[in-house]
Amino acid sequence: MSNINLNGKVVLVTGANRGIGLALVQKSLEKGASKVYATYRSEANRATLAELGERVVPIHLDLSDPATIEQLPKSVTSLDVLINNAGIFSGADLLEDTEVQLRNDLETNLFGTLSVTKALLSFLKKDSPTAVANLSSIAGLAAMPSFGGYSVSKAAVHSMTQSLRGKLKSDGISVHGVYPGPVATRMTESMEMDTTPATTVAERILEGIENGVEEVFPDAMSEQVGPLFLSSPKSLEENFAAF
Numbered sequence: 001m002s003n004i005n006l007n008g009k010v011v012l013v014t015g016a017n018r019g020i021g022l023a024l025v026q027k028s029l030e031k032g033a034s035k036v037y038a039t040y041r042s043e044a045n046r047a048t049l050a051e052l053g054e055r056v057v058p059i060h061l062d063l064s065d066p067a068t069i070e071q072l073p074k075s076v077t078s079l080d081v082l083i084n085n086a087g088i089f090s091g092a093d094l095l096e097d098t099e100v101q102l103r104n105d106l107e108t109n110l111f112g113t114l115s116v117t118k119a120l121l122s123f124l125k126k127d128s129p130t131a132v133a134n135l136s137s138i139a140g141l142a143a144m145p146s147f148g149g150y151s152v153s154k155a156a157v158h159s160m161t162q163s164l165r166g167k168l169k170s171d172g173i174s175v176h177g178v179y180p181g182p183v184a185t186r187m188t189e190s191m192e193m194d195t196t197p198a199t200t201v202a203e204r205i206l207e208g209i210e211n212g213v214e215e216v217f218p219d220a221m222s223e224q225v226g227p228l229f230l231s232s233p234k235s236l237e238e239n240f241a242a243f
C-alpha cells in the first residue's frame with residue numbers, strides 16, 4: 001500500500017461541522033492540504049466552515065437524502081482523500097427499541113457512506129495514490145449489546161471497508177477502517193466514560209492514512225481493543241458483553 005503525504009492534497013470530510021469531522025478539517029489544513037471539502041447538513045453550519053479560510057469549501061450533504069449525494073460530484077473538481085466521517089448513534093437496543101431506529105442507523109452509517117463513496121469514486125481513480133477512510137467504531141469490531149443498533153451499523157461499515165479495500169486495491173486506492181473508542185464529542189456527551197479529545201483522534205486518523213495503516217486505532221481504548229480483536233475476537237465479544 002502506497003503512503004500519501006497530505007501536503008498539497010485535496011481532502012473531503014463528511015459531517016465536518018463539529019466533533020471528529022471538524023477536527024479532521026483543521027488537522028488536514030495544518031498538514032498542508034491544498035483544499036478541504038467540508039460537508040454540513042444544516043445551513044446554519046455553513047458559516048462555521050466558511051470561517052476556516054479559503055482552502056475550505058463547504059458543501060451541503062445529507063446522507064439520508066439521495067438528491068444531495070447525487071449533487072456531490074458537481075461540487076468537486078478533484079480529490080485525493082475521502083474521509084467518510086458523518087454518522088449517527090441512535091443508541092437503539094435490538095430487543096427493546098423499534099426497527100425504525102436500526103434502519104436509521106443503517107441508512108446513514110452504511111448506505112449513506114457507501115453512496116457517497118460510489119458518487120466520488122471516479123475522482124479517486126487517478127495515476128497517483130488516493131485513499132478512502134471510513135469511520136467505524138470499536139463497537140463495529142464486537143457488539144456492545146446495550147447499543148446493538150449502532151454496533152450492527154458499524155460492523156456493516158467494517159465489512160464494507162474490507163470489501164472496498166479488496167475491490168479498489170488494483171486502482172491504487174487505499175481503504176482504511178477507523179475504529180475509535182469514546183471520543184469527546186456531542187455523540188458521547190450523555191455517557192459517563194473517559195474520552196479522548198477529537199483533535200488527538202483526528203491527528204491519529206490522518207497519520208494512519210498517510211502511513212498506509214489499514215486498521216486505525218486512534219485513541220487509548222482502541223489501542224487496547226484493536227490487538228485483542230486481531231488476536232482473539234471471541235475474547236473481545238465476551239469483554240464487551242460484560243460492559
Ligand SMILES: NC(=O)c1ccc[n+]([C@@H]2O[C@H](COP(=O)([O-])OP(=O)(O)OC[C@H]3O[C@@H](n4cnc5c(N)ncnc54)[C@H](OP(=O)(O)O)[C@@H]3O)[C@@H](O)[C@H]2O)c1
Pocket residue numbers: 014015016017018019020021040041042061062063064085086087088089108112135136137138179180181182183184185186187188
Ligand atoms: N464520539 C465517539 O465516541 C465515536 C466513537 C467511535 C466512532 N465514532 C464515529 O465517528 C464519526 C464522527 O462522530 P462524532 O463523535 O464526531 O459525532 P458528532 O459530534 O455527533 O458529529 C456527527 C457529524 O455527522 C453529521 N451527520 C449525522 N448524520 C448525518 C447525515 N444524515 N448527513 C450528513 N451528516 C450527518 C453531523 O451533522 P449535524 O451536525 O448536522 O448533526 C455531524 O457533523 C461517526 O461516524 C461516529 O459514529 C465516534
